Amino acid sequence: MKKNPVIGITAEWNPFHSGHAAMIKEIRKSFPDARIISAMSGSFVQRGEPAIFDKWSRASWSISSGVDAVFEYPALYVLQSADSFSENAVHLLHDLGCTHIAFSTESLDKNQLFDIARWMQTEDYTARLHQELKNGLPYSRAASAAINSFSNKLYQELIKPNNLLGLRYVETVSKYYPDLEVFITHRDMEHNISASDARAQLLETGSSLLLPPNIQEEAEILMQSGNYTDFNRYEDACLFMSKALGLSDLSDSGLFTEGLENKWKKEAEKTTFPQMLSGIKSKRYLYSKLKRISASLLLSGTKKPSPFVKPDFPRYARLLALRQESSELIHHITIPVITSAAKAMRTLDEKSREALSIDFLATDIQAYCRHSDRYRYSNEDYYHSPEILK
Structure with a gap:
């Protein structure tokens, strides 16, 4: 019997807005029998700061909008450059049992991204890259300069952040997981909704019309009570x-x-x-x-070297939120699934415990930074179970 598709999404949902809801709706339209899994940045996001809202609220909002399960993408891999962030995310989604990965781009389609990824495995690209590295550029800048020397038009497209992230996802798929399918949606650039705009509106007015109506109401309550990152x-x-x-x-x-x-x-x-x-x-x-x-x-802190220097790819799956009818997804995952923080710290291997403890600290720091002192809790990870929604 053919297995139903399992679509994987890397997300931050900082916060979950109408553009995210539209993407989920488009995936559902193309794959009506699929399950949708997300690896979501937890208390910190890739821009190098805490998320505006806690990870359980953001994960629950995505479940209410059509996602089946949300797992925490560990801070150890979130706070990396775009290439490492995307590569480790694909590793995690693969281990979560995904048959497809889905993401949005501003303009480039699947064939274009795979063409670029294949060219970046040629001697021509390697020679251009090494020349730029000799010129003293760091790796990410050298890679961009090498592409620019080959095609300025292509370089201009890859300046766009979602095009670039898409290329990084496709590079990893091409290199490690050729059986993993890619599904791309395109952002509506004419009516583009950005999480940055939504955050700015929330911080300025306590509300944002860029969020779906049900989420907008809950976000307003969090803002009014001071339960958000200051x-x-x-x-x-x-x-x-x-x-x-x-x-x-x-x-x-x-x-x-x-x-x-x-x-x-x-x-x-x-x-x-x-x-x-x-x-x-x-x-x-x-x-x-x-x-x-x-x-x-x-x-x-004073750990030497910092664990953020070239960490290994994810070794566990921390469940944040789940649609009750999709619980069978958990049984097909090939790495340890964490539903209890205390149990995980007793049973995981040393490297996984280190990564998980960093997530706990990230949650504590985010809580410390909440606007109202009523919500500056400690050890939330130990007291917060996954959100199970019907």
């Missing part, structure tokens, strides 16, 4: 950590190259985190990379 508190925490760590701590973390730790320590004397980042930012070190470094420092 990014000023987070920035203060990042600045304090950079002030508290010594130069040797920064150097030994492995998170810095080319002496950046010296500039980092000097600029940490500034009075605000944005001022500090402004003093460090350059063409080589963009804000996104600097914010990921800062988040990694906050989550790894």
Whole structure:
């Protein structure tokens, strides 16, 4: 008997908005008998900061909009560059039993992405890449420069963030999982809905019409009660950590190259985190990379080297939310499925426990940064079971 498709999505849903709901609806239309699984960034997101809302709320909202199961994409892999973020996400989705991965792009289709991925495995691309590395560019910038030297038109398309992430997903599929199918939806660029706009509206007015109506109401309640991330508190925490760590701590973390730790320590004397980042930012070190470094420092402290330096791919699946009728999905997963934090810390291998403990700390830091002190709980991961929805 032919197995029904299992569609995997990498997501942040920060927050879940109408554009995300439209994507789920399009997948359902193309695959009416499919199950949809998501690997969702937990308490922190790839831009290098906590999500605006807790991970259980965001996961539940996606279930109410048509997703069957949501698993936490560990912070250890979330806070990586786009290539590592996407590669590890595909590894996790494959281990979750997915037959397809789905994602949105601004313009490029599946054939175009696979054509680019295949070219990037040729000697021509390798030679161009090595030349750019010799010119002193970091890997991600060297890869972009190599593509630009081959085709400026192609380079311009890959500047668009979802096109680039899509290429990274396809690269991993092509290299490791040729049987994994790819399904692409295209973003409505004329009526583009962005999570950044939704967050800005929520923080400014306490509401956002960019969210589906049922989610909009719940998000408003969280905002009104102060149960959301206060990014000023987070920035203060990042600045304090950079002030508290010594130069040797920064150097030994492995998170810095080319002496950046010296500039980092000097600029940490500034009075605000944005001022500090402004003093460090350059063409080589963009804000996104600097914010990921800062988040990694906050989550790894004085560990030497930082666990965020070249981590192994995911070894477990932390369940956040599940549609009750889709519970059979759990039985087809090839890695340990976590529903109890306490049990997981007793039974997982050492590397998995380390990754999971970082997620626990990420949740604690996000809670510490909530706007209202009524919601600044500790150890939420130990007391919060997966959300089961009908």
